[in-house]
Structure formats: C-alpha cells, structure tokens
Amino acid sequence: KPVIEVKNVSKIFKSKTSNVEALKDINLEIQKGEIFGIIGMSGAGKSTLVRCLNYLEKPSEGSVLIEGEDLGKLTEKELRKKRTEISMIFQHFNLLMQKKVIDNIAFPLIIQGVKKREARKRAEQLLETVGLSDKANAYPVQLSGGQKQRVAIARALAVNPKILLCDEATSALDPQTTESILELLQEINYKYGITIVIITHEMAVVRKICTHVAIVEKGRIIEQGTMVDIFNHP
Ligand code: ADP
Ligand code: ADP
Numbered sequence: 319k320p321v322i323e324v325k326n327v328s329k330i331f332k333s334k335t336s337n338v339e340a341l342k343d344i345n346l347e348i349q350k351g352e353i354f355g356i357i358g359m360s361g362a363g364k365s366t367l368v369r370c371l372n373y374l375e376k377p378s379e380g381s382v383l384i385e386g387e388d389l390g391k392l393t394e395k396e397l398r399k400k401r402t403e404i405s406m407i408f409q410h411f412n413l414l415m416q417k418k419v420i421d422n423i424a425f426p427l428i429i430q431g432v433k434k435r436e437a438r439k440r441a442e443q444l445l446e447t448v449g450l451s452d453k454a455n456a457y458p459v460q461l462s463g464g465q466k467q468r469v470a471i472a473r474a475l476a477v478n479p480k481i482l483l484c485d486e487a488t489s490a491l492d493p494q495t496t497e498s499i500l501e502l503l504q505e506i507n508y509k510y511g512i513t514i515v516i517i518t519h520e521m522a523v524v525r526k527i528c529t530h531v532a533i534v535e536k537g538r539i540i541e542q543g544t545m546v547d548i549f550n551h552p
Contacts, residue, residue, distance in 0.1 A: 319386050321481060321513045322348040322371060327380035329366050329537075340366040342537040344380070348530070350480075353507055353514045355524040358534035364517045367534065368483050371515065372404045373397055385480070402430070405474035409486040411466040413458040413473075420445065420454040423472045430477065437476075444472035448502060464495035471502060475510075482506070484516045488523060500527045525549070 324346040331338040340363045348354045358364050369375035370382055373389045382389045384400060392400060413422050423444055424437035432440075445451050448468040458466055467487060474482055484503070488496040504527050507514050516528060524531050525545075532542035541548055 320347040320383075321350045321352075321385055322346065322515070323383040323386075324367075324370070325381045325383070327367075327370055327377040327382065329363075329370065329375065330378045340537055341370070341377070344537075344539055346532060346539070346542070348513060348515065350513055351507065351511050353504070353516065353527050353529050355516045355518065355528035355531040356534055357518055357521065357524050357531060359519060362534040363537040364519075364534055365485060368406075368485050368515060368517050371481075371483060372401050372406065402426075402477045403479055404481045404483060405477060405479035406483040406485065407467065407470045407474050407487045409489045411458075411463075411470045413466055413469060415458050417457075418454070419450070419456050419458065419461070419469050422458065422469055423476055426473060426476045440476060441472070444475055447475070447506075448472045462495070463491050464499060467491065467495075467499050468502065471499075471506070475506065475512075479512065481513045481515065484514065486517055486519070489518070489520070493522075496523065497526070503527060 324344050327341055327344040329341040331340055344367060356364050356367060366375055370377050384404065389397060389400065414425065420438060420441045423441035427437035427440060428434060442454065445454055448471055450465060450468050453461065453465065488499050491499060500523065503514055506512055516523065518524060528545060530544055531548050532539045
C-alpha cells in the first residue's frame with residue numbers, strides 16, 4: 319500500500335470578504351522510497367498541499383492516509399504521535415538561533431523524553447551523516463545557508479521519520495549549494511529508505527532528483543507520473 323494517499327482533497331480558506339479555493343479535488347499516491355516532486359508556480363497550492371500531508375492544515379474535504387491510516391480519524395494525541403513519522407524542512411531552515419547546532423538536532427528527541435546525554439550522542443551521529451561534525455558547538459548564525467539546511471535535515475532525521483517533507487528547501491540557496499543539498503537528500507533516501515516529498519517551483523530540482531512528479535496549477539494536479547512519463551527524461 320502507498321505510504322501517502324491523498325483522496326479527493328479540497329481546501330477552502332474562508333474569510334469575511336472572500337473564499338480562496340487553494341486545493342481542488344487532489345488525488346495522489348506516493349509509494350515507499352519514492353522521491354516525489356510537487357512543482358508549480360507561486361500560489362498554485364503547493365504549501366497548502368504539503369501541510370495537509372501532516373494535518374498542519376486540515377482539508378476542507380477528502381482524506382489523507384499515511385500508511386493506510388486516515389489522519390482525519392485520529393485523536394489529537396494519536397495525530398501528534400503520527401506526526402513524528404513525518405518530518406519537515408523549510409526554505410528558511412527554522413532553526414533555534416539561541417541554541418547550539420548539536421542542541422538544535424537533539425531538541426526533538428528531548429521533547430520526546432530522551433535523556434540529554436543520549437540525545438546528544440544521536441545528534442553527533444546525525445552531524446556526521448550530514449557532514450558537519452566540526453560544527454557541533456557552533457550557533458546557527460555562524461553557518462552558511464547550506465550548512466543551516468544540513469542542520470535542519472539532521473534535526474528532521476533525529477526522530478527516525480518515514481517521510482521527509484521539503485517545502486522549497488533549496489529556494490534560498492545558490493545553485494552549487496542546492497546541488498549538494500539535493501545530493502544529501504538522495505543519499506538519505508537511498509541509505510534509510512525514507513520517502514521524500516519535494517515542493518518546488520524549480521524544474522532543475524525536480525530533474526535532478528525526483529523519481530515521480532505532480533504538476534500543480536491553480537489548486538489542481540494537472541499531470542502526475544514518473545519522470546519518464548511526464549518529461550520523457552529518466
Ligand atoms: P504555493 O505554496 O504554491 O505558493 P500556497 O499553498 O501557499 O501556494 O497558496 C495557495 C493559495 O491559497 C494562495 O492563493 C494563497 O494566498 C492561499 N492561502 C494559503 N494559505 C492561506 C491562508 N492561511 N489563508 C488564506 N489563504 C491562504
Ligand atoms: P510560502 O510561500 O513560503 O509558504 P507564504 O508567504 O505564501 O509563504 O505564506 C506564509 C504563511 O501565510 C503561511 O502560513 C500561509 O498559510 C499564510 N498565507 C499565505 N497566503 C495567505 C493569505 N492570502 N491569507 C492569509 N494567510 C496566508
């Protein structure tokens with residue numbers, strides 16, 4: 319069965335003055351181990367869609383299933399637990415600026431109740447995975463954009479997620495740094511079998527690492543399939 323299944327999802331943002339229909343009847347199936355790209359222009363609905371995948375945003379209609387489990391049927395407590403299987407990284411990294419790199423990475427484990435010593439040990443291993451062992455005691459402000467995203471990736475991996483959601487994760491980075499971050503994501507996908515969903519407005523990102531892609535336009539998926547299906551390009 320698919321790791322992620324989106325069935326007839328619509329999302330309407332209502333306000334006093336207007337309604338925005340951000341998603342219209344979205345259907346998606348993402349299988350384990352895929353690197354699935356969601357591409358579209360600004361305002362197409364990509365962020366809303368990815369936020370529906372972990373129920374940070376609740377669909378107005380339809381359902382989202384993670385490993386066959388309907389998120390709409392979970393209690394708040396069950397949902398919080400389920401969310402630990404789904405990590406996310408962002409365009410602007412969202413690191414805790416007053417904490418050292420190592421403590422940023424250990425933080426999600428500490429929240430889960432892991433002892434500080436043990437959490438730091440795991441954080442050290444993750445720093446090695448992302449190639450930043452020498453920055454354990456640095457503060458985020460001392461890092462380049464690419465290094466900050468590596469820390470964010472290590473933090474995302476700390477909880478052993480099954481799914482990694484990347485929302486414009488390379489959009490603030492220069493082309494060389496983008497390339498190296500995408501290579502890291504590819505390595506993580508290969509090594510740990512984590513399913514990766516990549517939201518982007520950049521075709522180059524999709525071409526570089528995605529196995530599958532969906533094209534979003536005005537809240538609808540207008541095409542989806544393997545890279546070969548869509549672009550005749552492996
Ligand atoms: P993208 O990520 O592709 O740029 P978004 O999902 O951010 O697109 O936005 C899709 C549409 O939904 C846009 O018209 C945006 O203004 C609207 N939208 C997104 N979030 C909200 C919100 N919280 N309230 C109202 N409208 C929103
Ligand atoms: P991004 O495109 O990087 O996701 P945005 O600037 O589109 O960032 O959105 C930032 C935040 O504002 C998001 O939480 C989004 O849901 C919300 N948002 C986006 N568009 C609107 C809107 N038209 N009205 C209210 N909130 C919005």
